Amino acid sequence: DPKIIQKPKYLVAVTGSEKILICEQYLGHNAMYWYRQSAKKPLEFMFSYSYQKLMDNQTASSRFQPQSSKKNHLDLQITALKPDDSATYFCASSHTGGEGTEVFFGKGTRLTVV
Amino acid sequence: QQQVRQSPQSLTVWEGETAILNCSYEDSTFDYFPWYWQFPRESPALLIAIRPVSNKKEDGRFTIFFNKREKKLSLHITDSQPGDSATYFCAANDSGYNKLTFGKGTVLLVSP
Numbered sequence: 001d002p003k004i005i006q007k008p009k010y011l012v013a014v015t016g017s018e019k020i021l022i023c024e025q026y027l028g029h030n031a032m033y034w035y036r037q038s039a040k041k042p043l044e045f046m047f048s049y050s051y052q053k054l055m056d057n058q059t060a061s062s063r064f065q066p067q068s069s070k071k072n073h074l075d076l077q078i079t080a081l082k083p084d085d086s087a088t089y090f091c092a093s094s095h096t097g098g099e100g101t102e103v104f105f106g107k108g109t110r111l112t113v114v
Numbered sequence: 115q116q117q118v119r120q121s122p123q124s125l126t127v128w129e130g131e132t133a134i135l136n137c138s139y140e141d142s143t144f145d146y147f148p149w150y151w152q153f154p155r156e157s158p159a160l161l162i163a164i165r166p167v168s169n170k171k172e173d174g175r176f177t178i179f180f181n182k183r184e185k186k187l188s189l190h191i192t193d194s195q196p197g198d199s200a201t202y203f204c205a206a207n208d209s210g211y212n213k214l215t216f217g218k219g220t221v222l223l224v225s226p
């Protein structure tokens with residue numbers, strides 16, 4: 001059973017629209033993240049949350065807004081979608097405390113903006 | 115500026131050979147180096163990891179060699195199997211942050 005659930009698996013959106021990518025984890029982790037992977041760029045860190053608080057934001061655009069309604073949820077709202085936003089978005093989680101804690105990845109949401 | 119570099123971009127070896135994947139990094143504050151592998155249409159998964167207190171980490175057929183002075187590490191896969199064919203990502207982390215910085219990956223193909 002997948003322990004990090006991402007929905008939807010595939011998503012096609014029109015340029016200029018808004019979408020929300022859903023992520024829930026059942027690993028008991030306190031830290032959650034979003035990463036992006038596209039043909040042009042390697043796995044790219046976007047955000048990290050710890051105990052539902054934003055810890056790090058490496059996304060230049062404010063069009064990307066994470067939302068944490070519960071400790072084990074971290075959704076990603078993307079507004080004014082552009083074709084360049086087309087990528088696979090991975091939600092991930094880990095225990096907090098640093099020292100090289102393993103980061104687990106969900107199966108991803110493949111977003112295509114047309 | 116790319117913080118983590120990997121080479122080669124792609125590598126083909128015969129079954130049974132040793133594959134060597136290279137990685138280098140810029141930031142001296144990095145203190146945790148996991149390698150992830152990713153199969154087509156799958157998510158990345160942790161394969162093996164090392165911290166700079168060690169210069170070698172072994173797990174079955176997979177071994178990381180680490181050179182802190184040169185800021186280089188390599189992943190050796192001995193007795194390569196076709197099932198090892200995947201994209202391998204070297205990553206680095208600054209302690210306490212768990213913000214993994216990934217290299218661009220090496221695509222490994224093991225031919226039977």
